[in-house]
Amino acid sequence: MSDEVQPGYVRVRLDLSYDGTEFSGWAKQAGGRRTVQGEIEDALRTVTRSRETYELTVAGRTDAGVHARGQVAHVDLPEGVWREHHEKLLKRLAGRLDRDVRVWALREAPSGFNARFSAIWRRYAYRVTDNPGGVDPLLRNHVLWHDWPLDVDAMNEAARQLLGEHDFAAYCKKREGATTIRTLQELSLEKGADGIITATVRADAFCHNMVRSLIGALLFVGDGHRGPEWPGKVLAAGVRDSAVHVVRPHGLTLEEVGYPADELLAARNKEARNKRSLPSAGCC
Template sequence: MSDDPAPGFVRVRLDLAYDGAGFSGWAKQRSRRTVQGELESAIQTVLRLPDPVELTVAGRTDAGVHARGQVAHVDLPAAAWEDEGARLRRRLAGRLPWDVRVWEVRQAPAGFHARFAAIWRRYAYRVGDHPGGVDPLLRGHVLWHDRPVDVDAMNAAAKLLLGEHDFAAYCKKREGATTIRTLIDLHWERTPDGLAVATVRADAFCHNMVRALVGAMILVGDGHRPPGFPGEVLAGRVRHSAVNVVRPHGLTLEEVGYPADDQLAARTREARNKRTLPGCP
């Protein structure tokens, strides 16, 4: 399978952000409002293209999940890009709704693929545990937990989850898809305004993975479970009834990482291979 744009087309990278509250996730749906649907419609309209365009995204966020560092690509007719590329960002700013913004538009380097060339994605999950609740101005981006959480205890739990594992216990299973992921970074910190914020970075994520991990660690943070509990759930490889998938509005995709331009094509080929753990078929 070729990952290059078709003859006569140019691959364009878009860096974007959105407030997920008003969307039924990233992926286009026939009867629901989605980020992909809004963007594809806007691009086709402002470029006056006769045919629909199709975006490929680094991470397909769920309904209610936000993004500040999302990356997508689209293959556009070369003539349209030559004529309108320099004005595309400004024209999209005038056409898109308030809750999705495109920060940068540029021709992608050879071998670039928004999804398969990515080497990591970084999310943040924000929790407020003030007994009075969450700042009303932040309510759409912070989960309120009605008991204090111990950041040190959650960090002790997080260390046991790092590395390459089968995260089946923390993922919604999809037919034919692997649940093996490499968790590169997972830690909690208190911000000056008192929020407990989890940074979660991995080569890729499966469905509900971050929200389930946060749910398990909050059980540790509020004293319901010991620090070893999330690691025990991971080792069991099956969903645990005590672990809740926390609500989506506390989650934000912050950044996507890519290799150097001369390594993009190799990374894309590698990412298409289905992974197994050592010793597994």
Template sequence: MSDEVQADHVRIRLDLSYDGTDFSGWAKQAGGRRTVQGEVEDALRTVTRSGGTTYELTVAGRTDAGVHARGQVAHVDLPREVWAEQGAKLLKRLAGRLPRDVRVWALREAPSGFDARFAAVWRRYVYRVTDNPGGVDPLLRGHVLWHDWPLDVAVMDAAAKSLIGEHDFAAYAKKREGATTIREILDFGVRRGADGVIEIEVRADAFCHNQVRAMVGALLFVGDGHRGVEWPRQVLDAGVRDSAVHVVRPHGLCLEEVGYPADELLAERQRVARRVRGQ
């Protein structure tokens, strides 16, 4: 895919959030399943009065079914005349057209070299879980996992720290043909909030399919005493999927933020990321 914007188009950055509960993930799918991309593209087609033309979105992180996003970023290339005529009104029009479980918070012309996916330098996710004996607060039930064993947050945090760095995460990833499983985890930590909800936060250059949820599954096994603190790193070093590593349910996971370099570094970051990812 070319990173060049057509001469008669302008690249627009969108910042958005959504509750993933009723979506079959971000990406459009065959069979009419409801997706975030499909809803936003449909709304954009309607509010720009483009007729049969669909302006396709490119996203920073293709979240799975049931996964939420608070700080998702996407871009779309619009004809210059459309942006000039309607740009100032698009945000409010989208608010009136989009379903209530997805919101676009900002629309602005992107700097040269911007690509929502390939120019990103990191993505930050948080997985939320509680070990409260009484279960999950009903008001949080769609965003917090209940784990019915007491969890040792300090041990979980130590195990998470052992995975920081650049590694081959094949043991925690669902392999995709032609895609590398080498990723760099920049930060990984576990903390318990005043409300008792445990937040497992991880920031990396990118993530493999199911990687975060698999790593969380391993940390939960450490936290409840079923495995030792060294086990997640042993699984990583073995390089193969361990049947004891469970991919936890998606509803506790949220994409919180996407980071980009300074504007003058965007084009170079894109080139590097495309070469590394091999696609």
């Protein structure tokens, strides 16, 4: 599939962050629900005084209630619009957007860049505390409270078994025609001095509900309901397990998106569009 920028247009990269508490996710929806994409596209149309809505493509669509600190998107703007407005666009967007969403950088993207398909990894953090007193009220929209003591060492032992390329069907909400094969590059947990346990999850891409399902399984290990081997057995079984809970979205933040060197963007863009399959086992 070609991803050439149309003649007369400029591809612009946006770096942005948002508090997902009051949003119905990233993607525009019917029925007038408030979404991050809808807010930014409306603001962009207003501040450039355009009649047309310029559609954003995002690195990772986040669900309702999920936050982002290092989200990346792109938009193709007419050359005239970009030339006229780009110097003041950042400040004008800051004046137009609500305080729970911010665009931090706007720049012309290098050749071959696609915010979604050029990415080589996405890194999320999920934050949870087992503090008997609950969550600091100032962090209540960003940290999950788990009311059982958690064994972080047992959770890390379980997490190591999930690393690598696998079919994560057991941890994904199935979507017709979409693959559930992913490469999980990092899954580790660390408890800070403040008592907050931060799970770092990095993969080439994620299927729907994957991070929140993985965390749900690890919490079951951490509080002693299952042994450290259980999440790996669920993965190998390849089917949804009713004991794997999709934890609440507010503990999840998209922290960063990684891209290759500029000269490799186009190749990655093409590669990422291919539907993946796992190598079949040899017969002998």
